[in-house]
Amino acid sequence: xxxIVNFVHFWYDFIVGDDWTIAAAVVVALIATNLLVQAQIAAxxxxxxxxLGFLGFSVWRVARKNS
Amino acid sequence: MVSSSIFLVIASxxxxxxxxxxxxxxxxAAGVTRGWRSSLIGVGVALIALTAIIVLFGPALTFIPxxxxxxxxxxxLLIFGLQWLRKAILRASGYKAxxxxxxxxxxxxxxxxxxxxxxxxxxxxxxxxxxxxxxxLEGLEVAFIVVTxxxxxxxxxxxxxxxxxxxxxxxxxxxxxxRPLSRVPENTLKYTVGLLxxxxxxxxxxxxxGVQWPGxxxxxxxxxxxxxxxxxxxxxxxxxxxxxxxxxxxxxA
Numbered sequence: 001x002x003x004i005v006n007f008v009h010f011w012y013d014f015i016v017g018d019d020w021t022i023a024a025a026v027v028v029a030l031i032a033t034n035l036l037v038q039a040q041i042a043a044x045x046x047x048x049x050x051x052l053g054f055l056g057f058s059v060w061r062v063a064r065k066n067s
Numbered sequence: 068m069v070s071s072s073i074f075l076v077i078a079s080x081x082x083x084x085x086x087x088x089x090x091x092x093x094x095x096a097a098g099v100t101r102g103w104r105s106s107l108i109g110v111g112v113a114l115i116a117l118t119a120i121i122v123l124f125g126p127a128l129t130f131i132p133x134x135x136x137x138x139x140x141x142x143x144l145l146i147f148g149l150q151w152l153r154k155a156i157l158r159a160s161g162y163k164a165x166x167x168x169x170x171x172x173x174x175x176x177x178x179x180x181x182x183x184x185x186x187x188x189x190x191x192x193x194x195x196x197x198x199x200x201x202x203x204l205e206g207l208e209v210a211f212i213v214v215t216x217x218x219x220x221x222x223x224x225x226x227x228x229x230x231x232x233x234x235x236x237x238x239x240x241x242x243x244x245x246r247p248l249s250r251v252p253e254n255t256l257k258y259t260v261g262l263l264x265x266x267x268x269x270x271x272x273x274x275x276x277g278v279q280w281p282g283x284x285x286x287x288x289x290x291x292x293x294x295x296x297x298x299x300x301x302x303x304x305x306x307x308x309x310x311x312x313x314x315x316x317x318x319x320a
Contacts, residue, residue: 017153023146026142030272030276033277033278034276042279044286051265051269051294052293055149055156059162059305
């Protein structure tokens with residue numbers, strides 16, 4: 001059991017890292033993108049804007065915490 | 068297609084180089100303090116394990132339908148790339164300490180010297196495991212990038228070539244200098260890799276979610292330019308905020 005927990009922990013740290021909200025936001029943005037595509041609305045702009053938004057929010061949060 | 072192939076090799080080369088510089092510091096610390104034989108055997112075993120990972124998982128991924136593959140790999144690369152980019156922005160703006168290879172070398176060398184001599188399988192076990200773990204863990208990021216990039220672009224050979232070129236360059240530099248490569252601008256390299264991973268990740272993940280990019284592959288260049296300009300803007304804003312805060316603290320005191 002310990003090895004499985006360590007294994008999952010390793011991959012979580014490896015892929016997701018310090019800020020899990022970024023990973024969650026990527027998934028939400030992709031779901032929203034797919035919903036727009038299914039509604040036949042051009043959706044190419046959504047993911048880049050979302051990425052820039054939550055990246056900016058993530059670094060701003062660190063800066064505010066350390067100020 | 069040619070431009071994305073060039074970016075594929077560059078991303079693979081830079082990501083590999085930066086991780087190998089970090090691995091080299093650990094290997095040098097072990098080699099100089101504990102001897103080279105066990106250290107180099109540790110490196111060799113780790114390289115064999117990493118090659119096995121690439122050879123096993125790389126071709127296996129190519130059997131998955133390309134749209135599903137790009138959605139999964141694009142999402143993983145995007146999350147992974149944003150980690151690199153986020154850390155690079157925080158380092159460049161002074162909110163996170165820069166990686167100091169000289170300091171890490173001193174710390175690792177002191178720790179290696181303090182360890183007792185334990186011989187297993189005819190090897191200095193501390194030197195062997197330190198080098199094996201160091202190279203394997205740093206190399207896993209390389210393997211991840213090579214496998215995912217290669218599979219999503221269906222050019223595993225090109226991605227592996229970039230990594231191999233980095234290995235040769237770092238090995239030669241390490242052998243010639245015989246000390247940590249502290250002059251390598253690690254943060255700039257990590258920032259560049261973060262930008263490339265984030266751009267490719269966005270491109271593939273969105274494609275996997277059904278998006279048609281305007282201009283097809285050319286959109287990759289647009290994403291790269293957009294992310295570069297905006298992240299440089301974030302760095303400037305954070306630097307100013309940090310300076311403003313420092314000034315307020317000084318005048319407050």
